[in-house]
Amino acid sequence: xxxxxxxxxxxxxxxxxxxxxxxxxxxxxxxxxxxxxxxxxxxxxxxxxxxxxxxxxxxxxxxxxxxxxxxxxxxxxxxxxxxxxxxxxxxxxxxxxxxxxxxxxxxxxxxxxxxxxxxxxxxxxxxxxxxxxxxxxxxxxxxxxxxxxxxxxxxxxxxxxxxxxxxxxxxxxxxxxxxxxxxxxxxxxxxxxxxxxxxxxxxxxxxxxxxxxxxxxxxxxxxxxxxxxxxxxxxxxxxxxxxxxxxxxxxxxxxxxxxxxxxxxxxxxxxxxxxxxxxxxxxxxxxxxxxxxxxxxxxxxxxxxxxxxxxxxxxxxxxxxxxxxxxxxxxxxxxxxxxxxxxxxxxxxxxxxxxxxxxxxxxxxxxxxxxxxxxxxxxxxxxxxxxxxxxxxxx
Amino acid sequence: xxxxxxxxxxxxxxxxxxxxxxxxxxxxxxxxxxxxxxxxxxxxxxxxxxxxxxxxxxxxxxxxxxxxxxxxxxxxxxxxxxxxxxxxxxxxxxxxxxxxxxxxxxxxxxxxxxxxxxxxxxxxxxxxxxxxxxxxxxxxxxxxxxxxxxxxxxxxxxxxxxxxxxxxxxxxxxxxxxxxxxxxxxxxxxxxxxxxxxxxxxxxxxxxxxxxxxxxxxxxxxxxxxxxxxxxxxxxxxxxxxxxxxxxxxxxxxxxxxxxxxxxxxx
Numbered sequence: 112x113x114x115x116x117x118x119x120x121x122x123x124x125x126x127x128x129x130x131x132x133x134x135x136x137x138x139x140x141x142x143x144x145x146x147x148x149x150x151x152x153x154x155x156x157x158x159x160x161x162x163x164x165x166x167x168x169x170x171x172x173x174x175x176x177x178x179x180x181x182x183x184x185x186x187x188x189x190x191x192x193x194x195x196x197x198x199x200x201x202x203x204x205x206x207x208x209x210x211x212x213x214x215x216x217x218x219x220x221x222x223x224x225x226x227x228x229x230x231x232x233x234x235x236x237x238x239x240x241x242x243x244x245x246x247x248x249x250x251x252x253x254x255x256x257x258x259x260x261x262x263x264x265x266x267x268x269x270x271x272x273x274x275x276x277x278x279x280x281x282x283x284x285x286x287x288x289x290x291x292x293x294x295x296x297x298x299x300x301x302x303x304x305x306x307x308x309x310x311x312x313x314x315x316x317x318x319x320x321x322x323x324x325x326x327x328x329x330x331x332x333x334x335x336x337x338x339x340x341x342x343x344x345x346x347x348x349x350x351x352x353x354x355x356x357x358x359x360x361x362x363x364x365x366x367x368x369x370x371x372x373x374x375x376x377x378x379x380x381x382x383x384x385x386x387x388x389x390x391x392x393x394x395x396x397x398x399x400x401x402x403x404x405x406x407x408x409x410x411x412x413x414x415x416x417x418x419x420x421x422x423x424x425x426x427x428x429x430x431x432x433x434x435x436x437x438x439x440x441x442x443x444x445x446x447x448x449x450x451x452x453x454x455x456x457x458x459x460x461x462x463x464x465x466x467x468x469x470x471x472x473x474x475x476x477x478x479x480x481x482x483x484x485x486x487x488x489x490x491x492x493x494x495x496x497x498x499x500x501x502x503x504x505x506x
Numbered sequence: 507x508x509x510x511x512x513x514x515x516x517x518x519x520x521x522x523x524x525x526x527x528x529x530x531x532x533x534x535x536x537x538x539x540x541x542x543x544x545x546x547x548x549x550x551x552x553x554x555x556x557x558x559x560x561x562x563x564x565x566x567x568x569x570x571x572x573x574x575x576x577x578x579x580x581x582x583x584x585x586x587x588x589x590x591x592x593x594x595x596x597x598x599x600x601x602x603x604x605x606x607x608x609x610x611x612x613x614x615x616x617x618x619x620x621x622x623x624x625x626x627x628x629x630x631x632x633x634x635x636x637x638x639x640x641x642x643x644x645x646x647x648x649x650x651x652x653x654x655x656x657x658x659x660x661x662x663x664x665x666x667x668x669x670x671x672x673x674x675x676x677x678x679x680x681x682x683x684x685x686x687x688x689x690x691x692x693x694x695x696x697x698x699x700x701x702x703x704x705x706x707x708x709x710x711x712x713x714x715x716x717x718x719x720x721x722x723x724x725x726x727x728x729x730x731x732x733x734x735x736x737x738x739x740x741x742x743x744x745x746x747x748x749x750x751x752x753x754x755x756x757x758x759x760x761x762x763x764x765x766x767x768x769x770x771x772x773x
Contacts (some may be wrong), residue, residue, distance in 0.1 A: 115605075115617035117644075117691030121598040124682035124695055184680015184700030188660075191679060197661040202683050205659070292757055293653060293689035453691050454773055456617055 113380075114373075114457025123449045123461050126469040128178035131477055133284045133306065134441040135175040138481075140281035140307070141314015142168040143217070143273060148344065150270040156340035162494030163325075164318045165221050170485035172213055178477050179205075181468050201287050212280045216273040222249075223266040225492050230254055247492075281310040288444060295370035295455075296377070296448040301359045308352040309440050315345045316433040321485070323427050329495070335419050342406035342426050345433070349399050373455045381450045381458055385439045394436015398429035567669040568707055569734040569762040570721070571744040572643055574769070576728035579604050579641035581623035583720035583729065588624070590708060590719035599694045601705035602645035602720050607771060609637045615771055642772050643729065645720070646671060646692040646705035647753060647761030654684035654693060654704075663702070669734075669762060670707045678702055689754050707731070734762060 112121075146164035148154045180186045196203035230252045233244035245252075282303040288294075289302025299305075319341045326333045363371065378386055402408060404415045405425050417425065451458050464470040587593065587602045604623030608616045608630055620627065623641070630636060648671045655663050655671060662677040663684055673684075678701035685693045685702055693704045708718035716722070721731040732741030748766035754773060755761075765772075 115619070118598050118600045118603050118619055118622045119685075119691045119694040122695065124685040179681075182681075184682075184695065184702075185678065188677070188679045191660040191677065195660055197658055199656045200659045200661075200683070202657060202681065203659040287683075291653075291657075291687055293687055449686075453689055454617070456615075456773075 112457065112459055113376075114452070115454055116452035116457040116459050117454055120449075120452050120459060123446070123459070125445055125449060126182065126461075127446075127463050127471065127474045128182040128469050128477070130438075130441045130445045131178040131474055132175065133281075133288075133445070134313070134438055135171050135178070135477075135481070136284050137281055137306065137310035137313050137437065137441070138317050139168045139172045139175060139212075139314070140277040140310040141312065141316075142171070142318050143277040143314070144311050145315050145318050145341075145344070147270045147274050147277075150267060151274065154340065156334075156336045157344075159334050159337045159496060160318050160322050160341065162224065162492075163322055163489075164314075165217070165224065166488045166492070166494050167318055167321060167481075167485055168314075169217050169221060170481040170488055172209075172217060173484055174477060174481045176209060177480070178474075181473065181477075201283075201290050204283065205287075208280055208283050212276050216269060216276045220266055220269040220273060221492075222247075223262045223269065226251060226262055227254060227259055228492065228498075278307055282307045288448070293453055294448050295368065296374060296451070297444065299359060299363075301355060301362075305352070305355050305359060308348060308355055309437055311348045312345065312352050312433060313437040315341060315348060316430040316437075319345065319426060319430045320434070323423060323430075325489075331495075333419075333423055335422070338423060338426055339407050342402055342429070343408040345430070346399070346402040346406055346408035349395065349402070349433070353395055353399065370455050373451045373458070377447060377451050377458060381460070382443055382447050386443045386447070390436050390439040390443060393432055394439055398432045398436070401425055401429050565668075566733040567735060567762070568648070568712070569669070569732065569741060569764060570645070570648075570707070570718075571730040571732075571741050571748075571750075571764045571766065573728050573730075573744070573748070574640050574642060574765060574767040576726045577604070577641040577643055578726055578728075579606055579623060579627055580725060581626055582723045582725065583643055584622045584624045586719040586723040587705070590711070591706070593703075594697065599696075599703075601692075601703070602643060605642045605644060605772075606639065607642060607769065608639045609769075609771065610635045611637045638769075640769060642765075642768070643720075644690065644692070644753075645763060646688075646707075647690055647759065647763045648705075648707060650760035650762065651758060653687040653689065653757075653759060657683045657687040659683065666709070668712075670709055670712075671704070672706055672709060673702055673704060675699060675701045675703075689757050689759065 142164045145157065146161050146168065149158045149161040149164075180189060183189055192203060192206045196206070226248060229244050229248040231254075233241055233248060233252075236244055251258075285303035285306030288297040288306075289299050291297045319338070322341070323333060323338065363374070402425075405413050405417045405422050407413055413422075446461050449459075450461060463474075466472060581604055584600060584603050587600075588595065591601055593599055593601055600622040602622075603619050605617055605619045606623070606627050608618075610616070610632075612635070618627065630639065648669060650669070652663075652665065652671050655665055658664075658678075659681060660677060660679055662674045662679070663671065664674065665671050680695070680700045680702065682695060682702065685695060688704075693702050695701075696703045708716070708720075711718060717731040718729075721729045730741050730744050732739040734741065734745070736742055744766065745764060750764045750766060751768040752761040752764060753768075
């Protein structure tokens with residue numbers, strides 16, 4: 112503790128788990144935006160990651176509300192947020208935004224995209240697997256050109272609805288923080304926009320990591336055209352994200368409101384490692400410069416010519432650093448926003464516990480869980496192109 | 507001569523069974539209003555323009571006045587509150603606390619509130635450098651535009667008709683958003699009940715015609731409790747004859763805890 116803080120501020124109410132929530136939702140929104148690049152904007156190069164991105168979004172979306180639930184004082188009353196939402200509350204909309212995104216956007220899009228394969232897999236398989244896949248078709252087994260055409264059209268439209276929905280999902284999370292006028296670190300109209308672009312950055316980086324690592328483990332060849340395109344989009348998204356963050360930073364500095372002194376102390380002290388070192392230098396500048404040099408973002412063949420194997424490694428390294436950086440952003444927002452007193456006269460400390468419902472182990476488990484779910488999903492409905500069966504003519 | 511023309515040709519008995527298009531639309535409109543009302547999404551008073559504004563029809567609106575010059579920093583208010591409201595004894599949970607401001611001759615400001623001022627304050631160091639010093643009792647401001655009420659996702663935090671901001675502990679889901687939204691640090695999270703808690707103006711005492719515990723025990727009458735806007739009561743006189751300030755007015759929360767002789771340094 113340093114300076115004066117209100118007595119009730121000794122205990123940080125929002126812990127590590129609340130850091131996870133915007134981090135996980137951001138990955139969902141970002142992965143979906145990436146998928147929409149292939150689907151709506153016809154970026155052919157990233158097509159190998161289309162289904163992977165959708166399944167990744169689903170796996171992370173399933174886990175996203177768990178840290179919130181675990182953090183509630185009375186999780187058994189959480190359904191009240193659906194039954195008696197306070198319409199004035201930004202948080203009350205969470206359940207509806209989440210349900211809309213899961214039910215209307217993600218599940219529907221995945222179903223329309225996979226329906227043909229479900230039918231074919233059901234035909235190929237025997238025993239319980241056959242029935243399982245048949246159940247997934249929801250009884251819709253028509254593979255005529257007209258039916259498949261409808262699937263495609265429906266999927267396209269859902270993606271078009273899905274893009275603003277993904278923006279809504281994560282922009283909304285930013286609004287939950289940005290609308291708290293009591294907290295000068297959070298209260299910013301830019302917060303939803305910064306959240307959104309950092310989400311896109313984190314989502315592209317995550318799918319890139321999963322794609323590169325999964326290809327390695329499956330002993331397949333990485334489609335470098337795809338990897339290059341992902342790296343290029345990652346670079347562009349990072350430029351926008353970094354510019355927005357700098358804008359926010361410069362704006363605060365220039366306005367120099369009464370909170371500027373305590374916020375400066377916060378950045379120079381408590382948040383130095385997580386904000387300056389991890390978020391700015393390692394999480395943003397290093398990957399930004401590396402991608403700018405080796406990816407085809409700035410010049411068609413990369414500013415520096417690097418063999419494909421090395422480029423892959425650099426991409427993987429950058430994507431991992433980006434994850435560290437984005438996690439730090441979430442940390443700096445959620446924890447950073449509670450480290451200074453609203454009296455603007457002092458700083459407190461946060462010590463994460465190891466065990467317990469809000470401890471480090473729990474957080475680790477919640478970070479691993481989406482990958483396990485993704486593994487299961489990839490088993491049931493392989494997102495790889497070679498898993499698709501050629502359609503046999505209708506009998 | 508379209509729909510209506512078909513009428514006379516029909517049998518009278520059949521005509522009564524067939525729903526007219528206009529009737530159907532009217533029924534559908536009524537039903538579409540009825541569903542949200544039944545679900546509680548729309549409330550009837552709002553539909554009829556009867557906004558439940560705080561205090562519009564209330565007989566009284568409670569508020570508190572605090573005279574900074576009278577507070578001696580004894581901390582009895584904070585202790586009385588803990589006893590009265592079953593606030594955990596461990597430090598760092600307070601419905602009300604007392605801050606001490608020490609302003610040095612070079613403009614340096616030191617604020618402290620050891621254990622909420624419950625056990626008094628340590629002697630001031632380097633007393634010769636002190637320009638002025640004073641105590642500030644703090645508590646929930648029972649804001650008219652309370653940010654905590656706005657953000658509560660389930661409406662567990664609410665404003666009573668007489669203007670007190672309360673928490674329904676049976677309803678609170680314990681998300682902590684209100685703790686974040688309060689600019690005054692007046693809310694805390696009960697580690698036993700797992701709900702947000704705060705000053706209630708001792709609502710249970712008000713119901714029995716008593717004043718809040720902190721007001722009752724104050725030996726110097728630094729705290730005054732009463733109705734806002736009624737001429738014939740001590741609070742009204744206090745508001746009339748003092749220069750009044752509220753905390754963090756720029757946040758537009760419209761507090762109902764009014765300070766007399768408050769220094770500009772207090773936040």
